[in-house]
Amino acid sequence: MELLDETDLKILRILQENAKLTTKEIADQLHLTASPVYERVRRLEKKGYIKNYVAILDKKKLNRPVTAICMVSLRYHNEGFIDTFERQIKELVEVQECYHMAGKVDFFLKIHLESLEMYHEFVRSKLSKIANIGVLESYFVLKEIYATTAIDI
Amino acid sequence: MELLDETDLKILRILQENAKLTTKEIADQLHLTASPVYERVRRLEKKGYIKNYVAILDKKKLNRPVTAICMVSLRYHNEGFIDTFERQIKELVEVQECYHMAGKVDFFLKIHLESLEMYHEFVRSKLSKIANIGVLESYFVLKEIYATTAIDI
DNA sequence: GAACAATCAGTAAATTTTTCTGAATATGGA
């Protein structure tokens, strides 16, 4: 069951840049008609290659100009402690991404906030309330050089 | 010119989770008809609150299971050096995000790849070819605990 | 309270999505 040919990849490349194109517009780019493109997109959705479609908002216009990167190391690394940490992190609405890392740092967080003061408040009243945090290092984004949700396929 | 009321925010919250809902479906959630929802969405697009619409793909299914975080410090920090670095980074298709940071680390990269071997090759043949890199620290994602493109508004 | 602006509901046309059918092409054995 061969699943992805070059046409599928082209469709995915287009959709991850602009999901509002009509099947007709995509079809024109690929020199096809709307039918095969429509069927392929549905199959790519169904098979899970396309996870979902989202609107990307302007963080600055919506008053979330501060992006912080936070590196967390736990004090104890038993399975229970790690699971608990993960569960508590998911509750924090400010956290956009959280990764469990290999190496001296255990977790990696990306956080969007209104201001540096709000970050201080976030750490004071939420992050530091989570038990078992050993080291917590904060970094701040000065400028977004490049950021996309697309992957190179 | 008051621009965003609670209805606008609700629409944005919905669209950044699922951009494929019809205006009718959104309208039902808000106890409105399609007309005002349609007009509001168009205004939110036009005013730039919505930057674009994208499809989110499944990295593992598309054979990009390795996510690396890379912290780069430059050797020299003249304006020219920084601009050059930024320009060169944007050329690397593997790099999904690049931020200029405050503090001891200058740049922060998120990179999606096929394998650890490909990361090695990426550093060897591309990253290290960029002049003026001082320190380069690599971290690898063991597990994605939580990741969204939505912001808390 | 009158004039103005903003928001909404409803309607209809244009466009797109969705479903279906049949033709063309490719594939895999015998």
Next chain:
DNA sequence: TCCATATTCAGAAAAATTTACTGATTGTTC
């Protein structure tokens, strides 16, 4: 090589959605 099968595509038609427009209602300001 030829036949049977599966896959992919184009085209058409129905269903649904988008888009544009109108008028009514509500809210605001002076």
